[in-house]
Amino acid sequence: MSGKGPLLEVRGLCVECDDPLGKIIPVEDLTFTLAPGDIVGLVGESGSGKTTVLRGLTGQLDANCRVVGGSVSFRGQQVLTADASSLDRIRGSEVGVVFQNAMTSLNPVLKVKTQINEVLRAHDAVPRDQRRAWMRQQLVQLGFRDPDRVLDSYPHQLSGGMAQRVAIAVATCCRPSIVFADECTTALDVTVQAEVVRLMRDLAEQKGTALLFITHDLALVAELCTRVIVLYGGKVVESGTIDQVMQAPRHPYTRALLDAVPLFAERRRLVGIGGLPPVVRKGFVGCRFAERCELVVAACRTEAIPWTSIGPGHGHLCIRPLHAETP
Amino acid sequence: MVETVVAGNGDGVAAAVPRRHVWHRGTVQILATGIPLLLLAVAAVAAPWLPIPDAGAIDLSSSLSPPVWLDGGSWDHLLGTDQLGRDLATRLLWGARLTLLIAFSSTIIGAIVGTTLGMLAGYVRGWTDFAISRFVDAQLAIPFLLLAITIMTARGQSIGAIVAVLAIIGWAQYARVIRAEVLTLRSRPFILGLRIAGASPARIIFRHVLPNIADTLLVLATLQIGYVILAESALSFIGLGVASPDISWGAMLADGRELMTSAWWLVAFPGLSITIVVVLISLLGDGVKARFDPRARTR
Numbered sequence: 001m002s003g004k005g006p007l008l009e010v011r012g013l014c015v016e017c018d019d020p021l022g023k024i025i026p027v028e029d030l031t032f033t034l035a036p037g038d039i040v041g042l043v044g045e046s047g048s049g050k051t052t053v054l055r056g057l058t059g060q061l062d063a064n065c066r067v068v069g070g071s072v073s074f075r076g077q078q079v080l081t082a083d084a085s086s087l088d089r090i091r092g093s094e095v096g097v098v099f100q101n102a103m104t105s106l107n108p109v110l111k112v113k114t115q116i117n118e119v120l121r122a123h124d125a126v127p128r129d130q131r132r133a134w135m136r137q138q139l140v141q142l143g144f145r146d147p148d149r150v151l152d153s154y155p156h157q158l159s160g161g162m163a164q165r166v167a168i169a170v171a172t173c174c175r176p177s178i179v180f181a182d183e184c185t186t187a188l189d190v191t192v193q194a195e196v197v198r199l200m201r202d203l204a205e206q207k208g209t210a211l212l213f214i215t216h217d218l219a220l221v222a223e224l225c226t227r228v229i230v231l232y233g234g235k236v237v238e239s240g241t242i243d244q245v246m247q248a249p250r251h252p253y254t255r256a257l258l259d260a261v262p263l264f265a266e267r268r269r270l271v272g273i274g275g276l277p278p279v280v281r282k283g284f285v286g287c288r289f290a291e292r293c294e295l296v297v298a299a300c301r302t303e304a305i306p307w308t309s310i311g312p313g314h315g316h317l318c319i320r321p322l323h324a325e326t327p
Numbered sequence: 328m329v330e331t332v333v334a335g336n337g338d339g340v341a342a343a344v345p346r347r348h349v350w351h352r353g354t355v356q357i358l359a360t361g362i363p364l365l366l367l368a369v370a371a372v373a374a375p376w377l378p379i380p381d382a383g384a385i386d387l388s389s390s391l392s393p394p395v396w397l398d399g400g401s402w403d404h405l406l407g408t409d410q411l412g413r414d415l416a417t418r419l420l421w422g423a424r425l426t427l428l429i430a431f432s433s434t435i436i437g438a439i440v441g442t443t444l445g446m447l448a449g450y451v452r453g454w455t456d457f458a459i460s461r462f463v464d465a466q467l468a469i470p471f472l473l474l475a476i477t478i479m480t481a482r483g484q485s486i487g488a489i490v491a492v493l494a495i496i497g498w499a500q501y502a503r504v505i506r507a508e509v510l511t512l513r514s515r516p517f518i519l520g521l522r523i524a525g526a527s528p529a530r531i532i533f534r535h536v537l538p539n540i541a542d543t544l545l546v547l548a549t550l551q552i553g554y555v556i557l558a559e560s561a562l563s564f565i566g567l568g569v570a571s572p573d574i575s576w577g578a579m580l581a582d583g584r585e586l587m588t589s590a591w592w593l594v595a596f597p598g599l600s601i602t603i604v605v606v607l608i609s610l611l612g613d614g615v616k617a618r619f620d621p622r623a624r625t626r
Contacts, residue, residue: 058523063452091525099516107517109538109621118534122526154621170520 353618441501449509
């Protein structure tokens with residue numbers, strides 16, 4: 001593993017989708033980097049383009065969508081223009097994905113051992129005769145006490161939390177350097193969620209795996225991540241370290257998201273955000289959050305909003321930022 | 328007694344009560360339907376060596392004798408004879424050979440071709456899907472008898488040609504149903520995960536998609552087998568199918584129809600045989616599904 005430099009570097013990624021009513025731009029100008037051991041939270045509500053980002057990065061966009069701009073490089077190698085064979089090498093062995101619903105991310109008719117074996121086989125990661133031992137060891141690391149029984153089970157014989165840990169085992173069994181976790185704790189109850197979060201952190205801290213944690217749960221991001229990217233309407237509206245963003249959110253949308261997190265200590269009414277994220281079409285001008293923003297001014301709707309950089313990886317997309325006085 | 332039940336959790340007591348082996352419902356059904364089918368198949372294959380009358384032996388003196396339990400019936404001809412005095416039971420057994428051979432081979436060929444194309448269309452989408460789907464539409468638009476007449480005229484009337492006609496009629500059904508199944512499967516996260524993990528399309532289709540559609544395929548195939556047996560009968564009925572001296576149940580039905588009012592057994596027994604076999608195969612497929620589908624299995 002090359003220690004220096006980012007693992008994954010995304011610059012100005014744009015995705016465009018065909019739609020009967022014209023072109024939709026679900027992701028525009030997305031820029032971020034992932035270094036080994038990084039845990040980055042990609043936050044946004046439903047429809048803000050989080051999953052499209054994941055699909056765009058892994059080359060699995062739907063047929064009516066395509067990447068129209070920007071670059072993605074993995075260890076300095078361009079991914080979007082790479083040929084199939086080098087892509088196959090990166091996928092699986094270098095990238096693992098954990099999905100929201102473990103029950104649907106595992107094949108219902110194959111035993112757990114077969115499914116993990118599929119990934120090992122595809123990448124020749126472990127010699128055939130050592131695979132069983134390797135799989136047992138993986139499951140023990142993920143907190144299973146009886147790995148043999150789990151290996152010989154079908155997904156429906158596992159509980160939701162067990163299935164999610166198995167899904168993590170499938171995603172990480174080849175020791176990928178990057179793991180994309182798409183809402184991977186959303187469907188779990190809180191105790192299991194805490195367990196999965198702990199496993200994720202262990203992965204990053206002990207194995208140096210870079211994690212892109214896609215979620216709408218800001219409390220979870222605060223707990224787990226080192227940096228956070230806030231996505232709204234397909235565009236990054238704010239990014240920075242956890243402290244920077246949580247302590248002094250600049251963008252009104254981040255503020256609103258933070259207000260929508262239930263806090264046990266303060267018993268207050270939850271503040272929702274009225275309305276829905278916009279469907280952004282070609283030729284959209286102005287701030288995407290303008291329709292729902294309390295601080296909106298005329299310029300928000302008519303002018304192109306520039307990215308304001310405060311420091312490396314820290315900035316926002318707002319012409320009337322909050323906390324402007326704090327550095 | 329109450330104590331025993333309550334103490335089930337305690338060590339020792341639970342172990343002392345021997346667990347009765349309970350048969351899986353599917354296993355029972357497989358055995359109940361599979362054994363008769365197997366016996367029939369074995370008997371049909373072994374027909375030439377069994378101590379039964381010759382299927383083609385003409386005995387005009389005992390022409391149209393009724394089954395043994397009716398007036399005029401004799402133990403020489405258990406199920407009676409046809410107008411040439413040939414033994415009906417023997418002919419049924421011989422008929423099973425061709426009937427089952429044709430039904431199974433054409434169903435299997437149709438299933439393989441149809442499933443492969445259906446999975447391809449559903450998984451690859453795009454132009455492949457368009458081409459295969461239009462081909463299926465075209466296939467389904469051609470009347471069965473027209474197709475049969477064309478092929479029989481072009482290739483000559485043979486067992487191979489009958490199998491081919493029946494397979495061609497069947498495949499489109501599989502392609503259409505399987506395509507729809509795969510369309511919903513391919514958007515499932517586990518397939519996406521496999522694609523990201525770099526598994527090849529062929530590997531995904533055959534290793535991961537196929538087991539997921541196996542239950543649909545099985546049900547479809549058992550329905551199709553019944554349909555194919557009937558279609559073969561229809562072909563034989565209009566003289567395009569199995570022709571004398573070969574025997575199939577469909578051909579026997581066709582031969583017996585003119586005498587239906589005077590010698591009902593000539594159509595009743597072949598008809599009954601077809602019905603029983605079709606029902607047994609359906610139930611067998613059902614049992615196999617209940618027994619081996621992991622999703623239907625209880626803990």
